Each structure stands twice: as C-alpha cells, then as structure tokens.
Amino acid sequence: MSREIPAVLQKARALFDDLTPLATDCGRLCAGRCCQPMEGENTGMLLFPGEAAYYEGLPGYTVQRTPAGELLTCSGSCQRQDRPLSCRLFPLLPVLRPDGVKVATDLRAKPVCPLARQGKSALRQEFVSAVRICGQLLAQDEQQRPFLEKLTSQQDELKALRKQFGGGSHV
Ligand code: SF4
Ligand code: SF4
Structure with missing residues (x-):
C-alpha cells in the first residue's frame, strides 16, 4: 500500500492541516453539503497529478479515471489527514x-456552498493566504503547473457561461 505523493503536494496539503475556511466548523451551516453526493450526478473530487497514489488501497475511497481527470469518491466522511487537496x-x-497567482472563489462550488456565494472576503484571511501560497508552490512545479492552467481555463469558461446566461462572479 502506497501513501507516497509528490513532495510539493505533501507541502500543499500540509498548509491546510489545521486551517479551514472559517474558524468554526462551516459544516454546521449547511449540514456538510460539499461531502454529500449529488443525486443523478457523477460527483467526485478532482485529484492533483500524483495524488491518486495516496488512495490506492485506502478503504472508503475509489479513484475513477475520467476525461476530466482523476476523480476521487469517498464515503461522505474522512480523517483530516486523508482529505485530498481539492477538499482542503x-x-x-x-x-x-499574467501577474501571478490569484485566489478565486471556485465557481463549481456556488451551487452547493453558502460560503462560495458570499465570496472570499467572508472567509478566514489566513485560509485565503494559504490558498495563495499553495498556488505559488504548485505554479513552480512542472507537473502541477499545467494542471493549474487547466483549472484556470475551466473557471474562465464557467465565468463566461455565467456571464452569458446570468449569475455573478467573485474571481
Ligand atoms: S458546503 Fe461550504 S459551508 Fe458547507 S461544509 Fe462545505 S465548505 Fe463548508
Ligand atoms: S474526502 Fe472528506 S472532505 Fe472531501 S468530500 Fe469526502 S468527506 Fe468531504
């Protein structure tokens, strides 16, 4: 059984070992909606390159290889140390x-997360800073940077769609 993931991902994940979006448990606001499967949807958390190795043989987790990338599904509860970077x-x-790493509200989160609808100014600022530092670490890594570029393009496409069909943006 392997728990070996790239060192840069270990560092990135460790930034959030004790840091969550709010000082209190935000799951109480929404009954942990982001951890519940959405009916009729093939949901899962997108894994960063090399992260799937952590979940090989780990009970309660399944990795699916899809055109969108490697998706992790879980049982709906987890030990904090096992939480993938996307969830962190x-x-x-x-x-x-062009002028560097920025922190955006993930547009994919808006339908489920009340915090995403409020925007990053409502969040703990240490958390926002850790997301920026995480992005700077990943942007310097040749395996992770293309993945960040892909995530950025997806956000831009979603933003354009929202603009076309309605809905705000916090990016
Ligand atoms: S959906 Fe948002 S508010 Fe609810 S637990 Fe997840 S991050 Fe926290
Ligand atoms: S891995 Fe943990 S934080 Fe992520 S969706 Fe599953 S239960 Fe929620």
Whole structure:
C-alpha cells in the first residue's frame, strides 16, 4: 500500500492541516453539503497529478479515471489527514493570471456552498493566504503547473457561461 505523493503536494496539503475556511466548523451551516453526493450526478473530487497514489488501497475511497481527470469518491466522511487537496482548498481555488497567482472563489462550488456565494472576503484571511501560497508552490512545479492552467481555463469558461446566461462572479 502506497501513501507516497509528490513532495510539493505533501507541502500543499500540509498548509491546510489545521486551517479551514472559517474558524468554526462551516459544516454546521449547511449540514456538510460539499461531502454529500449529488443525486443523478457523477460527483467526485478532482485529484492533483500524483495524488491518486495516496488512495490506492485506502478503504472508503475509489479513484475513477475520467476525461476530466482523476476523480476521487469517498464515503461522505474522512480523517483530516486523508482529505485530498481539492477538499482542503474548497470553496476557493488558486488561478494563474499574467501577474501571478490569484485566489478565486471556485465557481463549481456556488451551487452547493453558502460560503462560495458570499465570496472570499467572508472567509478566514489566513485560509485565503494559504490558498495563495499553495498556488505559488504548485505554479513552480512542472507537473502541477499545467494542471493549474487547466483549472484556470475551466473557471474562465464557467465565468463566461455565467456571464452569458446570468449569475455573478467573485474571481
Ligand atoms: S458546503 Fe461550504 S459551508 Fe458547507 S461544509 Fe462545505 S465548505 Fe463548508
Ligand atoms: S474526502 Fe472528506 S472532505 Fe472531501 S468530500 Fe469526502 S468527506 Fe468531504
């Protein structure tokens, strides 16, 4: 059984070992909606490159390889040390802009997360800073940077769609 993931991902994940979006448990606001499967949808958390190795043989987790990337599904509860980076960052995301790494509200989070609808100014600022530092670490890594670029493009596409069909943006 392997729990070996790239060192940069270990560092990125460790930034959030004790840091959550609010000082209190935000799951009480919404009954932990981001951890519940959505009916009729093939939900899962997108894994960063090399992160799937952590979940090989780990009970309660399944990795699916899909056109969107490697998706992790879980049982709806987890030990904090096993939480993938996507869950640690949620509902924010580092994005790559010409003038560097920026912190955006993940537009995919808006339908489920009340914090995402409020925007990052409502969150603990240490958490927002950790997302920025995480993005800077990943942007310097040759395996992770293209993945961040892809996530950034997806956010931009969603933003354009929201603009076309209605809905605000916090990016
Ligand atoms: S949906 Fe948002 S508010 Fe609810 S537990 Fe997840 S991050 Fe916290
Ligand atoms: S891994 Fe943990 S934090 Fe992520 S969706 Fe599953 S239960 Fe929620």
